[in-house]
Amino acid sequence: MARRNDHSPDELRRLALDAARRLVAEEGLRGLTVRRVAERIGYAPGTLYNLFANLDELVLRLNAETLDRMAEALAAAAACPPMERAAALVEAYFDRIEAEPFAWGVLFEHRLPAGTALPDWYGARLDRLIGIAVAALEPLMTAWPVLERRRAIVAMWAGLHGISTLAVGSKLALVGPGDPRALGRLLVSRVIAAGPP
CATH class of the missing domain: 1.10.357.10 (Tetracycline Repressor, domain 2)
Known part of the structure; x- marks a missing residue:
């Protein structure tokens, strides 16, 4: 997936957390991965690692x-x-x-x-x-x-x-x-x- 600059870091965090919450609502913890969150918001997984240290931090923020x-x-x-x-x-x-x-x-x-x-x-x-x-x-x-x-x-x-x-x-x-x-x-x-x- 190509790099995008459509959103500020704060906006991206919000998008990622909202996407993560939807994934959890649909499938529980087993459905939550950085790759799937990135796909949902249209960004590369590496972008999320600029916002969260790892999946654990994303889950803790959620x-x-x-x-x-x-x-x-x-x-x-x-x-x-x-x-x-x-x-x-x-x-x-x-x-x-x-x-x-x-x-x-x-x-x-x-x-x-x-x-x-x-x-x-x-x-x-x-x-x-x-x-x-x-x-x-x-x-x-x-x-x-x-x-x-x-x-x-x-x-x-x-x-x-x-x-x-x-x-x-x-x-x-x-x-x-x-x-x-x-x-x-x-x-x-x-x-x-x-x-x-």
Whole structure:
């Protein structure tokens, strides 16, 4: 493919990420390659390597945008009255997962090479996401010592992820009957009320 100069680097990054998101929506992580993204935007693969160090960086940038969309959804849900907050957060979580199941799956399927640490900018995205949930739920977690609340919220997130993954993969019925959102609300409400073991 010939070299092109139709777009600025920022425009190219945006085009590449949009194309990558479409590929992921269609085929999941297995369909995402630098070559396929380049084909979708009409550029040579080498052009993408001028924008992203490798496929891993492209995936991390894609995942960062997915985390940002989840953070925005949770922040909007956290604005409701305190007694409705836990249920609103669960609903917002499931809404985002159902809107982009493959994109959310890429967050957990993608593996960096052994010994490669997550970049600081990516860790900041994760911290922001957890921080929104902590700020929203802390006022409801009076049974929990202050220093244990974040850990409890991480445990709730892991549980919600398990429920949503089973639901999106049509595997929840194998575990037992139940509406995934109702199970999510049950999990969150019980952890909030119970306090530490």
